[in-house]
Amino acid sequence: MNTIIKQAKSHIRQQPFFTVLSILGTAVSIAFAMLVVINYDIHIGDITPESNRSKMVFSGEGYSFKTKDHSNANSGMSYRTAKLIFNNIKGASIVSYQRHGTKLYCGTNKNKGKSHFCKFVDPEFWQMYDFKFLAGKPFNKADFQARANVVVINEHIAREFYGSAEKSIGKTCFCDFSPMKIIGVVDNVSSFFNFAYSELWMPFDPTINASDPLYGDITAVALCAPGVSTSDLDDQLHISLKRYNSTLNDYSFELKDMCPVAKYQFFKGHANTTAILFFIGLMLLVVPAINISGLVSSQMHHQMSEIAIRRCYGARRWQLIMRFINENLILTCIGAILGVILSYLMLFIVKSWLLFSDTSLLNYADCRISTSMLLRPEILLWVVGIAILFNFISVFIPVWTATRRNIISTLKGE
């Protein structure tokens, strides 16, 4: 080990340009690969408050039409339809329904309000997601059924309305000119969490009439029961959808985007995300790997005679290969550390640009990225893996070809 470090040191001193180039190349490619991984992870990872993403199946928007001539087409799903499809699914432990979030005029009195983002949810919503309650509690089934005028707000709103989370509990705020009692204050949620994010959450009207249309503005999320995979649950839901369609006389109802949340987050499940991301990731590694390989092989020219002499004295080929890989591993490590730092730097500079979503444009959007979203052991593990793989690809091939050359012709300088 000592000799390797010693050699690496002298190597760096002798070849400062190569070192800089190699480290820079590694750092930049690691940084980009990190950005891709972080971007992927932020969208599909189990991160509080959406800590069940890997077990969730999302309904997507519904679409209904008259089967005969495709007339009366409407997008959306009503609460009644959603309930008929999503209730009594064996593979689901919790099903939560929510209405589309919307901007409402909210304030402490009717004359002093501002536009805020509100979501209409059911009591299961609070079990589905992991909210941190700073004060009070969520509304329960009884509140929901009684159509109680209660609301849960985030810390930011609580501070704006009544100064603090504790002071807000039990107070009244006006949403769309009707008085609501604040019963809970949760920690702010970043707008990257498109399922959980809102500023105010309130129960929607759970009344169901037999005359309700198929369309509406409800979406449903089902959580897998223990031992059930998301694809199983997805299958069960599609069967239930089929069964529901067979009860409809003139109409057809579709849930084209229904799929596990991890899939839905990219292209709404309509593209093979894993394949695309794998390809992008591969390209992000292959291009710089060729780069470093090219550099190493130009560099190798100067070390040809060293290799030949070592082999003359009985060094085995794999020993030589390991030697170069180890030597380069030090450069890769420096590059990887720089790369990680660079990726976080880039993330903070371009985060709104890179992780752009439609909610980030709302003027009250909270595009915070907390450290818990980024400093996740999985991500760092990924980086270590990428760094080793990267080093291996970029050094192995040129060294392998170099050691294959005939010793005698190398020493002769041919």
Added chain:
Amino acid sequence: MIKNILTQIWNQRRTNSWLFAELVIVFVLLWFCVDVLYGLVFARLQPKGYDQEHVYKITVNSRKDQFVKMQDADSISRFWWKPLSEVIKSFKQYPGVESVCTSFGTDAYSNNTMFQGYHVDGDTSNVFVSNIRYVDPEYMHTFRIPMLHSIHKNLKDEDWNAINDVTPAIVSAELADSLWGTTNVIGKRFSDYYSPDLHYKVIAVSDPQKNSDYNRYESYIMTPYPERVYKMQAIPSIYIRVKADADNNDFSNRFIKTMSARIHIAPFYIFDIESMKYYKQLDDAQQGVTSEVNNTMLMMSFFTFNVFLGLLGTFWFRTNSRRGEIAIRMAMGSSRKQTAVHFLTEGVLLLAIASLPAAIIGLNIWNADLTVTIHADATVLRLIFTLIITFILMAIITLIGILIPSKRAMHILPAEALHEE
């Protein structure tokens, strides 16, 4: 000189192979990215069929505490539409406002869409689906919709009245083309497929319309509000056009403050006013265009940086190991500038050779329909254009990458270099 360089490239094929492979791969990847951006830029540059500059959308809502659900058409007209029209009328009095209009149905820059099927009278086998937008006559002025053909140069309010149960309609060029195969169709009649007793007569044909910058052209029909709208407690989309000299960043803030204080017409209040520019941004974001552009740019910058690094490194070592050659060239009368040009030409030639297989790969990708064609068609012209752009882009990076090492080569002293060994 070029033949000489080509021989040199061939002789150094061993060290060139890595660079060559990288150039080919990056050329293909960069071309793909350029192609994606081309599609977006192409769609963006197409005229949209309306002008949304200085147009604002006003959201008027009804207050929940003053809202009364009504069934009877008469009371809806008296207690809903009459106060609402007063609110809308009052917007026109605000200084700087040029025109006010309202619409129902497919909204500009929104996924709020409404469709209907239409056919030429008597031919119910060919039904064409079209976006429908119910508008008032002011809509054409507010959005400055250019007309291909029209019964009057400027449509008048009375053109908007139904005659003998035939509703006037403005169809977009796309719809006219689908229905009749031509766009000069003034006075022609057509009908609604789903409500057979709804008949229309074309009073104007508008330029092709699209809902947002990056979409393709779609069929549109613009017609007056149907009676049934007035039996509902609905609020249309309200737009105002502001005079160019009155429009500034503070306009929406001042507008909402002044108007909210001035208007107290139950059950309505002004909730929001935003420029169409904002709705465009929001729509781009919702469609994923913004992130598509951002990600593509990020990828491109990554690939170009890598090519830059690769060329810089390879040519750096090359000028080092070819000091003798450079020195001999200089001793034989080659100027410093010629030495630099020699290296730059070598790089560009290498790129030119690499771009041949890359172009063939690109052609195959294009041929296999693997390019992104959501926003624009994959034409031959597009392929050629994007390949040329990619080559120019790569050539620029190549020149920058080699410039530094070749500058170094320029400063080699022949006497010293030849003396070294």
